[in-house]
Amino acid sequence: MKSIELKILVPFLAIIIVSLSVVGSVSYYGSYKILESLINHPLYAASGINADYISNQLLELQKYTILVAIIAIIAAAQLTIFFSYSLAKPIKKLAAACDEVSKGNFDITLDYKRKDEIGTLKEAFIRMTERLKEYIAKVLEVTSLNNKIVDGVNYGILVFTRSGKKLLVNRLASYEFNNFPIIREFxxxxxxxxxxxxxxxxxSSTMINDKNGSSKFIEYDIQPSEDNYILCFSDITEKERFKQKMEYINRLTSIGEMSAALAHEIRNPLQGIKSCLQVLENKFINADDTSTTLLNLIYGEIERINNIISDLLNYARPSEPKPEYIDIRREIEDILPLLAHLYNKKHITMKIDINPDCNYIFIDKSHFKQIIINLLSNSINASDENTEILIYTTKNNDEIILSIKDQGKGIPEEDLEKVFIPFFTTEEKGTGLGLSVVQSLLVKNHGHIWIKSKSGIGTTINIALPFDFAHYVRFRNNNFA
Ligand SMILES: Nc1ncnc2c1ncn2[C@@H]1O[C@H](COP(=O)(O)OP(=O)(O)O)[C@@H](O)[C@H]1O
Ligand SMILES: [Mg+2]
Known part of the structure; x- marks a missing residue:
């Protein structure tokens, strides 16, 4: 691109050169004509003036004319350069300022003063820049407010195109995606x-399971927005668990309160029966075999009723937990001998596989013992001879998951929901209180339970518990917030 100075200077110089040629030619031609008319004049011969003399004089005149013309050209050229420069300079500054504005720099100073149109252009440009600055500041303010709102809301937001490209992922959504791959996949x-x-x-809201069998509840909503779609989702796992807990607690209060009251009423007369029986037993010291068998049978049944009452009370009014750090392997190794008569009878192999990363949990020790005994007794009951029961741990983000996997008869799908209801049992000698007690104790210790089972293949019972004091407190606060 040619500069503005050149655009003014080149045509001007061209005009000057042409004018100079014209002046030179006219002067030369004029001198020639003057000389010719003098020589042909009747008085010329009489005057005695030499033609060379006249020609020299005319030549002299021509030189001066040309000299004056050249001086005039130089002066004019200088003026033109000055004029074109003073015209081009502010325009160039304005162009540079435009460039800066296009880069986002609005703090421009234009240090020239003019009263002509270029001056008006400068004023208009400055006004325009100021308006633009105000406008962009407002747009930035609104955008930053929007971003704050989008990032500050309590649910994940995603904007995606018709081709599935994600245009926006808010802070909570990124957090969930980074921490919970199952949510990202879902x-x-x-x-x-x-x-x-x-x-x-x-x-809709839906439940998703990861490969550990641990579940998450997600609520989502997709709405079209111009050419794109906005997806909002929320991890409602805690809320859902809280809801389930509340349902459970409601159930517990109605069934539990009544059963606990009843259990208390039964325990005292039962103790009376047992005492009377002991008196009678002393009287029948030489009793025959049948009487002894019957007496033992009555003692056995009294013991059974006592156990049911203890379970009932455990379920309805579990003692206040005193949580502590429990070494999972050590505790299970202490519990196993208590059940040895049951699993040895069936030649069941008990296998413990505790991940060193997740070998501690934070729970009441006696509650933990009760939970493990109940779960293992169920697994042993359901298992065939010569099978294996595996006890293993895995770590979730916030919890330790302890799983008990057996190769037993499994739980039919229609029973899966019922097994936590008090008195639901499929065992001839069962009370149907084992899992109810487990659930009740887990609620007390801020844990939860879920089952994966396939009829004929086996059952895995998973319990999740906080692994340290901080998580225990967090779950407790979440549950009762
Ligand atoms: N590991 C398991 N395998 C198969 N079924 C099981 C298992 N654990 C529990 N169940 C089922 O759940 C029911 C309820 O268990 P529970 O509450 O412990 O009561 P109970 O053991 O007295 O029957 C059992 O009767 C059984 O049908
Ligand atoms: Mg049981």
Whole structure:
């Protein structure tokens, strides 16, 4: 691109050169004509003036004319350069200022003063820049407010295109994706299914399971927005668990209160029966075999009723937990001998596989013992001879998951929901209180339980518990917030 100075200077010089040529030619031609008319004049011969003399004089005149013309050209050229420069300089400054504004720099100073149109242009430019600055500041303010809102809300937000490209992922969504790969996988699948029209509903809540069998509850909603879609989701696991706990506690209060009152009423007369029986036993010191068998039978049944009452009270009014750090392997190794008569009878191999990363939990020791005994007794009861029961741990983000996996008969799908209901049992000698007690104790210790089972293949019971004091307190606060 030619500069503005050149654009003014070049045509000007061209005009000057042409004018000079014209002046030179006219002067030369004029001198020639003057000389010719003098020589041909009738008085010329009489005057005696030499033609060379006249020609020299004319030549002299021509030289002066040309000299004056050259001086005039130089002066004019200088003026033109000055003029074009003073015209071009502010325009160049304005162009540089425009460049700065386009880069986002609005603090421009234009240090020239003019009263002509270029001056007006400068004023207009400065006004425009100020308005632009104000406007952009407002846009930035609104954008930053929007970002704060989008990042500050209590649910994950994603904006995605029709081709599935994610345009925006807010802070909570990124946090969930980084910390819970199952949520990322679920959302990716949801977007894919939604775009291919395979999602039954654009808003729903659902439960997702990871490979450990641990579950999360997600609530989501997808809405179209111009050419894109906005997906909002929320991890409602804590809320859902709290809801389930509340349902459970309600159930517990109605069934439990009544049963606990009843259990108390039964325990005293039962103690009376036992004492009377001991008196009678002393009287029948030489009793025959049948009487002894019957007496033992009555003692056995009294013991059974006592156990049911203890279970009932454990379920309805579990003692206040005194949590402490429990070495899982050590505790289980202490519990196993108590059940040895049951699993040895069936030649069941008990295998413990405690991950060194997750060998401690924070729970009341006697509650833990009760939970493990109840769960292991169920597994042993359900197992066939010569099978294996595996006790292992894994770590979730916030909890330790202790799993008991047996190769027993499994739980039919329709029974899975019922096994936690008090008195539900499929065992001939069962009370149906084992799992109810486990759940009750877990609630007290801020843990939870879930079951994976397949009829004929086996059952895995998973219990999740806080692994340190900080998590124990956090779960306690979440539960009672
Ligand atoms: N590991 C298991 N394998 C198969 N079924 C089980 C298992 N654990 C529990 N169950 C089922 O759950 C029911 C309830 O268990 P529980 O509450 O401990 O009561 P109980 O053992 O007295 O029957 C059992 O009767 C059984 O049907
Ligand atoms: Mg049981």
């Amino acid at each position: 959302i990716d699948n949801l977007i894919r299914d939604f775009l291919s029209g395979n999602t039954p509903s654009s808003s």
